[in-house]
Amino acid sequence: MGSKTSKIAVIAAVTMLWPTFASPQQGGAGASGGLQIDIGVSSKFSADSNFTLSSANPGASYISDTKLTFGISSKTSAYDFSLIAGSTLRFADIPGRSVSGFEDPTLKLRFVADSSNSRLTLTGGYRFVDREFLNPFQVEREEQALGLLVGNGGTLRDRSVGLKYEVGLNAPLGFTLDLSHSDKDYEGVVSSSVRDSTRDSVTGTVRFKLSPVATGRFVVGQTNQENLQATTNALITDRTTTDYSVGVAYDINSVLNLDAQVGYTDVETVRPLGTTSRSGVVGSIALTKSLPNGTVFGSLSSVRNQNGSRVSLTFGRDLQLPTGSLRAVIGTTKADTGNSSVIGSLSYTKQFATDTLTVSVNRSASTNANDDEILDTRFGVAYSHPINNVSRLGLSFDWGQTKDTGATTASTVELTNLQATYSYDLTSDWSLSSGVEWRKRVDTDPLSPTDADSTSLFVTLGRNFSFRP
Numbered sequence: 001m002g003s004k005t006s007k008i009a010v011i012a013a014v015t016m017l018w019p020t021f022a023s024p025q026q027g028g029a030g031a032s033g034g035l036q037i038d039i040g041v042s043s044k045f046s047a048d049s050n051f052t053l054s055s056a057n058p059g060a061s062y063i064s065d066t067k068l069t070f071g072i073s074s075k076t077s078a079y080d081f082s083l084i085a086g087s088t089l090r091f092a093d094i095p096g097r098s099v100s101g102f103e104d105p106t107l108k109l110r111f112v113a114d115s116s117n118s119r120l121t122l123t124g125g126y127r128f129v130d131r132e133f134l135n136p137f138q139v140e141r142e143e144q145a146l147g148l149l150v151g152n153g154g155t156l157r158d159r160s161v162g163l164k165y166e167v168g169l170n171a172p173l174g175f176t177l178d179l180s181h182s183d184k185d186y187e188g189v190v191s192s193s194v195r196d197s198t199r200d201s202v203t204g205t206v207r208f209k210l211s212p213v214a215t216g217r218f219v220v221g222q223t224n225q226e227n228l229q230a231t232t233n234a235l236i237t238d239r240t241t242t243d244y245s246v247g248v249a250y251d252i253n254s255v256l257n258l259d260a261q262v263g264y265t266d267v268e269t270v271r272p273l274g275t276t277s278r279s280g281v282v283g284s285i286a287l288t289k290s291l292p293n294g295t296v297f298g299s300l301s302s303v304r305n306q307n308g309s310r311v312s313l314t315f316g317r318d319l320q321l322p323t324g325s326l327r328a329v330i331g332t333t334k335a336d337t338g339n340s341s342v343i344g345s346l347s348y349t350k351q352f353a354t355d356t357l358t359v360s361v362n363r364s365a366s367t368n369a370n371d372d373e374i375l376d377t378r379f380g381v382a383y384s385h386p387i388n389n390v391s392r393l394g395l396s397f398d399w400g401q402t403k404d405t406g407a408t409t410a411s412t413v414e415l416t417n418l419q420a421t422y423s424y425d426l427t428s429d430w431s432l433s434s435g436v437e438w439r440k441r442v443d444t445d446p447l448s449p450t451d452a453d454s455t456s457l458f459v460t461l462g463r464n465f466s467f468r469p
Contacts, residue, residue: 034074034075034076034468035072035073035074035468035469036072036073036074036466036467036468037070037071037072037465037466037467037468037469038069038070038071038072038073038464038465038466039068039069039070039071039464039465039466040067040068040069040070040071040086040462040463040464040465041066041067041068041462041463041464041465042066042067042460042461042462042463043064043065043066043067043460043461043462044063044064044065044066044067044458044459044460045063045064045458045459045460046062046063046065046456046457046458046459047060047061047062047063047456047457047458048060048061048062048063048454048455048456049454049455049456050452050453050454051063051094051132051454051456052094052095052132052153053151053439053440053441053450053452053453053454054450054452055449055450055451055452057452058095058096059095060095061092061093061094061095062092062093063090063091063092063093063094064090064091064092065088065089065090065133066088066089066090067086067087067088068086068087068088068089069084069085069086070084070085070086071083071084071085077114078113078114078115079111079112079113079114080110080111080112080114081110081111081112082108082109082110082111083107083108083109083110084106084107084108084109085105085106085107085108086104086105086106086107087102087103087104087105087106088102088103088104089101089102089103090102090103090104090133099130103129103130103133104127104128104129104130104133105126105127105128106125106126106127106129107124107125107126107127108124108125109122109123109124109125110122110123111123116170117167117168117169117170117171118165118166118167118168118169119164119165119166119169120163120164120165120166121162121163121164121165121166122162122163123160123161123162123163124160124161124162125158125159125160125161126158126159126160127156127157127158128155128156128157128158129155129156129158130154130155131150131151131152131153131154131155131156131186131189132151132153134150134156135417136148136149136150136151136400136415137378137380137398137400137415137417140378148368148402149400149402149413149415151413151415151441151443151450152189152190152191152194152443152448153188153189153190154186154187154188154189154190154194154230155186155187155188156184156185156186157184157185157186157187158182158183158184159182159183160180160181160182160183161180161181161182162178162179162180162181163177163178163179163180164176164177164178164179165177168207172208172209173206173207173208173209174206174207174208175204175205175206175207176203176204176205176207177202177203177204178201178202178203178204178205179201179202180199180200180201181198181199181200181201182197182198182199183196183197183198183199184196184197185230186230187230189230189231190447190448191443191445191447191448192229192231192445192447193370193410193411193445194230195227195228195229195230195236195369195370196227196228196229196230196233197225197226197227197228197369198225198226199223199224199225199226200223200224200225201221201222201223201224202221202222202223203219203220203221203222203243204219204220204221205217205218205219206218206219210248213250213251214248214249214250214251215248215249215250216246216247216248217246217247217248217249217261218245218246219243219244219245219246219247219261219263220243220244221242221243222240222241222242222243223240223241224238224239224240224241225237225238225239225241225369226238226239227239227369234272235271235272236271236369236370237269237270237271237306237369237371238269238270238271239267239268239269239270239306240267240268241265241266241267241268241305242265242266243263243264243265243282244263244264244265245261245262245263245264245282245283246261246262246263247259247260247261247262247263248260248261255289255290255291256287256288256289256290257287257288257289257290258285258286258287259284259285259286259288260283260284260285260286261283261284262281262282262283263281263282263283264279264280264281264282265279265280265282265303265304266278266279267279267304267305267306269306276306278304278305278306278307278308279304280304280309281302282302282303282304282309283301283302284299284300284301284302285299285300285301286298286299286300287299293319293320293321294317294318294319294320295317295318296315296316296317296318297315297316297317297318298313298314298315298316299312299313299314300312300313305367306367306371307335307336307337307367307371307373308335308336308337309335309336310333310334310335310336310365310367311333311334311335312331312332312333312334312343312365313331313332313333314329314330314331314343314344315329315330315331316328316329316330321350323350323351323352324348324349324350324351325347325348325349326346326347326348326349327345327346327347327348328344328345328346328347329344329345329346330342330343330344331343331344333365335365335367335373335405337373337405337407337408338373338404338405338406338407338408339405339406339407341363341365341375341405342363343363343364343365344361344362344363345360345361345362345363345364346359346360346361346362347359347360347361348360354385354386355383355384355385355386356382356383356384357381357382357383357384358380358381358382358383359380359381360378360379360380360381361378361379361380362376362377362378363375363376363377363378364376365405368410370408370410371408372404372408372409372410373404373405373406373407373408373410374402374403374404374405374410375402375403375404375405376400376401376402377400377401377402378398378399378400379397379398379399379400380396380397380398380399381395381396381397382394382395382396382397383395383396390424390425391422391423391424391425392422392423393420393421393422393423394419394420394421394422394423394435395419395420395421396417396418396419396421397416397417397418397419398415398416398417398418399414399415399416399417400413400414400415400416401413401414401415411443411444411445411446412442412443412444413441413442413443413444413445414440414441414442414443415439415440415441416438416439416440416441417437417438417439418437418438418439419435419436419437419438420435420436420437421433421434421435422434422435429463429464429465430461430462430463431461431462431463432459432460432461433459433460434457434458434459434460435457435458436455436456436457436458437455437456437458438453438454438455438456439453439454439456440452440453440454441453
């Protein structure tokens with residue numbers, strides 16, 4: 001997997017030149033269409049009382065990160081292309097080790113080609129990162145999805161590629177083919193619950209118009225996921241999931257929509273001690289009603305995985321407010337394994353005369369790679385207050401917990417982040433921010449129990465360059 005410090009000569013050579021060639025050309029960034037180049041330079045200096053969140057607290061850490069990003073994008077009526085690359089020049093003095101050089105190489109690719117009746121989408125990504133430098137809440141915001149509460153040290157090499165082809169977008173008969181591959185490789189992790197994984201998925205969907213108000217679909221898909229013990233590379237599971245379903249979307253009237261489907265799922269799991277199979281009928285039904293200020297909706301679903309079936313019932317309201325928005329969902333879920341749980345989500349944004357407040361809550365149940373039934377809860381609050389035309393104050397609080405639903409052996413992990421930031425615009429291009437952050441981690445893993453907190457002070461100076469050649 002390599003050392004903690006990953007030095008990539010090409011990225012280093014390019015990123016050192018970015019401020020030089022970008023600075024003279026900044027006009028035209030607001031124009032539409034055509035080629036655009038975006039360059040970001042950000043230097044952060046921090047001192048942390050317990051950076052590794054170790055219960056033993058080995059002492060203070062001092063870190064200097066200069067993050068360099070480079071993006072190329074072009075958008076026309078026929079295609080949309082973006083490529084983002086980045087790396088971090090890091091110098092860190094951490095108890096027990098030191099870091100110097102380029103780390104965290106990152107690459108993201110997206111290409112969409114559109115025609116009158118078809119669409120091709122290509123995506124790709126690569127990242128090799130020291131997990132101790134990841135903020136799990138920031139990772140989730142970037143990926144727009146809930147994930148594991150990262151931690152316990154080590155490195156992660158994450159690669160993914162995807163292809164999606166859609167044809168017949170405006171025709172009575174259409175077809176979609178969706179292919180994806182991803183793999184995550186860990187090294188130097190402490191927790192035995194962390195798994196290397198490789199995932200391949202293929203899904204085909206046929207969509208057909210039944211009437212002006214009804215559209216049917218037939219879906220066939222297969223996903224294979226292999227999980228290995230990260231510390232020994234020993235096989236844990238090799239799981240193949242095959243899905244078949246048929247569904248319909250039906251406009252009952254001008255404001256009420258019904259979406260229903262029924263299908264069959266087969267899950268075959270190969271383990272060192274033998275092979276098991278779970279299969280059965282699955283399905284869902286959802287109703288959505290449009291209102292003058294939003295929607296109201298409800299759904300009932302049954303899915304199946306390696307532990308059996310899970311049934312969920314939810315109701316929700318999407319509300320547009322004069323100075324904000326609110327989306328709330330509440331429900332319950334019950335699996336064959338574990339207790340029933342309350343699930344739901346809340347997303348609230350309020351724009352005051354000058355200030356902005358956002359609140360988010362998400363509580364969901366799922367089965368992880370270790371066959372544990374997990375209840376995942378996240379809560380976040382962010383508040384922004386402009387002091388004057390060039391400075392502002394920001395406050396944020398994030399809390400997350402993953403725990404067992406009552407029938408398996410997963411540990412309980414809690415993470416808390418509290419941050420206060422003061423930002424000041426030095427010029428129209430350069431921004432300076434400083435602040436304080438408090439973190440806490442509690443993990444009941446019997447092999448690596450943790451109950452630790454840390455306080456850090458930081459200063460960040462950054463600028464983004466955008467221009468059209």
